[in-house]
Amino acid sequence: MDYDTVVLDIEGTITPITFVKDTLFPYVSNGLDAFLDRNWGSTELDSYIELLREQAQKDVDSGMSEAVVIPKEGTPEEIKAAIKKNIAWQMAADRKIGALKAFQGLMWKDGYASGELRGEIYDDVIPLLKQWKSAGKDMYIYSSGSVPAQKLIVGYSDKGDLTEYFSGYFDTSIGLKVESTSYEKIAQEIGKSPSRILFVSDNIKEIQAAKQAGYQVVISERPGNAPLDSENMNDIIHDIKWFNI
Ligand SMILES: CSCCC(=O)C(=O)COP(=O)(O)O
Numbered sequence: 001m002d003y004d005t006v007v008l009d010i011e012g013t014i015t016p017i018t019f020v021k022d023t024l025f026p027y028v029s030n031g032l033d034a035f036l037d038r039n040w041g042s043t044e045l046d047s048y049i050e051l052l053r054e055q056a057q058k059d060v061d062s063g064m065s066e067a068v069v070i071p072k073e074g075t076p077e078e079i080k081a082a083i084k085k086n087i088a089w090q091m092a093a094d095r096k097i098g099a100l101k102a103f104q105g106l107m108w109k110d111g112y113a114s115g116e117l118r119g120e121i122y123d124d125v126i127p128l129l130k131q132w133k134s135a136g137k138d139m140y141i142y143s144s145g146s147v148p149a150q151k152l153i154v155g156y157s158d159k160g161d162l163t164e165y166f167s168g169y170f171d172t173s174i175g176l177k178v179e180s181t182s183y184e185k186i187a188q189e190i191g192k193s194p195s196r197i198l199f200v201s202d203n204i205k206e207i208q209a210a211k212q213a214g215y216q217v218v219i220s221e222r223p224g225n226a227p228l229d230s231e232n233m234n235d236i237i238h239d240i241k242w243f244n245i
């Protein structure tokens with residue numbers, strides 16, 4: 001494989017899915033009540049609630065009967081109850097939607113700052129980052145987690161601050177990870193030909209989208225990742241030890 005740029009997924013690739021499901025998500029679910037009470041009325045929180053509200057309206061408009069609307073008017077208790085219901089619903093569905101991901105990132109910021117959270121990074125990632133760096137390759141992250149959340153997970157990781165390795169970060173504001181146009185836009189933004197970029201992810205749909213955009217691709221197969229659908233794997237490089245690339 002000959003490439004000069006690497007784009008990495010986070011969950012299921014450089015970070016165990018268990019860290020996200022068993023640590024990051026419960027941090028949000030368990031701390032939401034207190035977080036809302038602590039920050040209620042702040043301009044920052046209001047802007048994130050507005051994103052959730054707009055998304056909920058879009059969901060309703062697109063016919064999602066289970067969507068939970070967040071009212072603009074009402075007592076703080078009524079509005080908070082709707083926010084909690086909205087977030088619980090979205091998190092149960094593990095939605096990769098910008099408004100939810102932004103809100104999660106906002107809450108995680110406190111956890112990383114206090115030391116309660118520390119990003120879990122697979123041991124084999126560090127030697128690879130070093131190898132790629134010394135070979136002059138540029139490294140980026142593309143994750144459904146918000147860009148601030150990405151910077152936190154690699155900035156406050158159990159392997160130290162890894163931000164020095166990354167030239168940039170992309171989230172779903174550039175487009176969904178399962179759409180090939182997102183990868184085309186990333187290539188344009190970083191000024192590289194897709195054929196010179198290697199994308200690594202655990203998600204076959206993301207891999208297929210990147211491949212369709214002309215990227216080189218490698219699937220990350222980690223313990224605990226969702227089983228890969230072999231029917232969709234025909235012309236996709238499948239390397240169990242993706243760190244051997
Ligand atoms: C980087 S934020 C924590 C992980 C997360 O919420 C997420 O959705 C990660 O998805 P990915 O695209 O990295 O598989």
Ligand SMILES: [Mg+2]
Pocket residue numbers: 009010011012013201202203
């Ligand atoms: Mg992933």
